Amino acid sequence: MRILLVEDELKVARFIQQGLQAEGYEVEVAPDGKLGEKKAQSETFDLILLDVLLPKKNGFEILQSLRKDKIKTPIIMLTARGTTEDIVSGLDLGADDYLTKPFAFSELLARVRSHLRRGSQNKIVLKLADLQLDTISHKASRDGTQIELTTREYALLEFFLRNPGVLLSRPQLAKEIWGFSFDPGTNIVDVYVNHLRKKIDNGFPVKLIHTERGKGYFCSDKVQARIPK
Numbered sequence: 001m002r003i004l005l006v007e008d009e010l011k012v013a014r015f016i017q018q019g020l021q022a023e024g025y026e027v028e029v030a031p032d033g034k035l036g037e038k039k040a041q042s043e044t045f046d047l048i049l050l051d052v053l054l055p056k057k058n059g060f061e062i063l064q065s066l067r068k069d070k071i072k073t074p075i076i077m078l079t080a081r082g083t084t085e086d087i088v089s090g091l092d093l094g095a096d097d098y099l100t101k102p103f104a105f106s107e108l109l110a111r112v113r114s115h116l117r118r119g120s121q122n123k124i125v126l127k128l129a130d131l132q133l134d135t136i137s138h139k140a141s142r143d144g145t146q147i148e149l150t151t152r153e154y155a156l157l158e159f160f161l162r163n164p165g166v167l168l169s170r171p172q173l174a175k176e177i178w179g180f181s182f183d184p185g186t187n188i189v190d191v192y193v194n195h196l197r198k199k200i201d202n203g204f205p206v207k208l209i210h211t212e213r214g215k216g217y218f219c220s221d222k223v224q225a226r227i228p229k
């Protein structure tokens with residue numbers, strides 16, 4: 001999950017960046033409005049945290065120009081002013097949410113998670129590294145090579161990709177994919193995860209499905225990128 005943080009106050013930027021990185025997110029910082037806008041237009045992010053008062057171009061102007069360019073990345077405005085007017089105009093211009101400074105990091109994290117989750121619910125093609133899954137045609141491919149999946153394997157992979165980096169327990173997977181409460185005596189989840197893993201990871205140097213011993217599974221292109229629940 002890649003986040004763009006457009007923030008000119010160095011201390012604030014570093015605090016947010018380090019906090020989010022510790023949670024497993026990749027964070028790119030832009031220290032002024034022009035740079036922020038350029039990055040948002042030329043690179044792909046899952047979420048943008050956008051300060052309002054910025055040198056060179058303010059947050060509202062950036063927001064407006066991104067929405068005009070049809071860039072639909074969720075945007076959370078960080079406003080120091082916190083007046084109702086500011087908030088209303090931000091939401092009118094296409095912001096998804098706002099946070100009034102100063103805010104608690106836990107509050108920011110909660111909003112970030114919620115918007116990333118929402119964003120991924122609407123996505124048609126889910127991607128992780130070179131793996132792609134089309135949720136309409138149910139076709140999967142890795143590095144351009146088509147992968148045939150059974151119905152259950154597809155459901156499992158979709159659930160993994162909609163929760164990237166999140167540790168999913170066996171009972172959670174059983175309930176989501178098979179719709180029954182988990183019988184600890186069965187190894188059905190492990191059997192299916194292993195089938196899926198063979199199909200998507202065998203022969204590729206970067207593994208995407210990881211096991212956390214005794215706890216469950218998570219998908220990520222980095223072994224250490226699990227997001228704690």
Ligand code: CA
Nearest residue numbers: 008051053054
């Ligand atoms: Ca500022």
